[in-house]
Amino acid sequence: MLETSDLPPELRLVANEHGRQFIHVDHPAVQARIALQGAHIIQCRPAGQRPLLWMSPTDPCKPDTALRGGVPLCWxxxxxxxEGPAHGIARTSNWDLVDARVESETVHLMLELAPETITRQLPDEAWVVWVEFRLAHELEVGLTTTNTGTRPQRLSQALHSYLPVTDIADVEITGLLGCAYIDKLQGATLVQEAPLRFAQEVDRIYLDHHGDIDIHTGDDHLRVSRAGSESVVLWNPWQAKAARLSQFPPDGYRTMVCVEAANAGPDGRVLAPGESHTLVTRIGRSA
Known part of the structure; x- marks a missing residue:
């Protein structure tokens, strides 16, 4: 684990008014903030750009809570x-910063989930897991899991990315034509037959998908690419569910959409002893 004295000058360890700790990145190429608890990036703004992530303005970011926005790690x-906490143990567990490198255009950070945390919460399983952040003109998050046990172990996961949009009613998502998806609201498997637009709650797992996904909103255009992922989750809670969500403004659904690199549903993986798997998402802007 890196000590505060080992951090480059572009990185600082800070705490908010509630005592939650964050790595604050202030670099000429990018500004960002990552919570140590959850290894959860909540802000990323490349120089000269709008933010790449959406964060709920009503989330107080208290310790021991799952944060609403940014990129939660579902693992x-x-x-x-x-059985257990929704989306696994990673979101509210303590992670250690184990590597930090600063270059002229890029900041690299690596955090590891404390081994004792895994042993305590998953006593019948043996994993090593770390997350790498590459902060530059785009955001790259890579979550690597290794089975350190003596038997196969099942893994499903997602990088639950909240992305900012101008107005969800004007959003069009492309890159999914012809793709089958599980509609979790209807309990049915359907096929995407047109660019996706939003007029109600959406909660879907797209299957056997490898390409880029483009989010068009007003004069902004975000692009999500993935690796180690053959499933992608799209989610917007819409009005009724937004009113029931914790740490979420009633109209928050208007300015966000989740496009999540995943190994979900039939894309869950079984890792043999000694086998590793890396799930990657890249979020950036396209001209």
């Missing part, structure tokens, strides 16, 4: 696939 299960 080692997605949603309610297993």
């Amino acid at each position: 080692p299960w997605f949603a309610d696939e297993r």
Whole structure:
């Protein structure tokens, strides 16, 4: 674990009014903030750009809570696939900063989930997991998991990216034509037959998908690319559910959409002893 004295001058360890700790990045190429608890990036703004992530303005970011926005790490299960906290143990667990490198155009950070945390919460499983952030003109997040046990272990996960949009009613998402998806609201498997637009709650897992996804909103254009992922989750809670969500403004659904690199549903993985898997998302702007 890196000590505060080992950090480059572009990085600082700060605490908010509630005592939650963050790595604050102030670099000529990018500004960002990552919570140590959850290894959760909540801000990323490349120089000369608008923010790449949406963060709920009503989330007080208190310790021991799952934050609403940014890129929550859903690990080692997605949603309610297993008993225990929704989306797994990673979002509220303490992570250690183990590497930090600053270059002229890029900041690299690596955090590891404390081994004792995994042992305590998952006593029958043996994992090593770390997340790498590459902060530059785009954001790259890579979550690497290794099975350190003696038997195969199942893994499902997601990089639950909240992306900013001008107005959800004007958003069009392309790159999904012809792709089958599980509609979690209808309990059915359907096929995307046109660019996706929003007029109600959307909660879908797209399957066997590898390409880029483009989010068009007003004069902004975000692009999400992935690696180690054959499923992608799209989510917007819309009005009724937004009113029930914690740490979420009633009209928050208007200015966000989640496009999540995932290993979800039938894309869950079984790792053999000694096998590793890396899930990657890249978020940037396209001209």
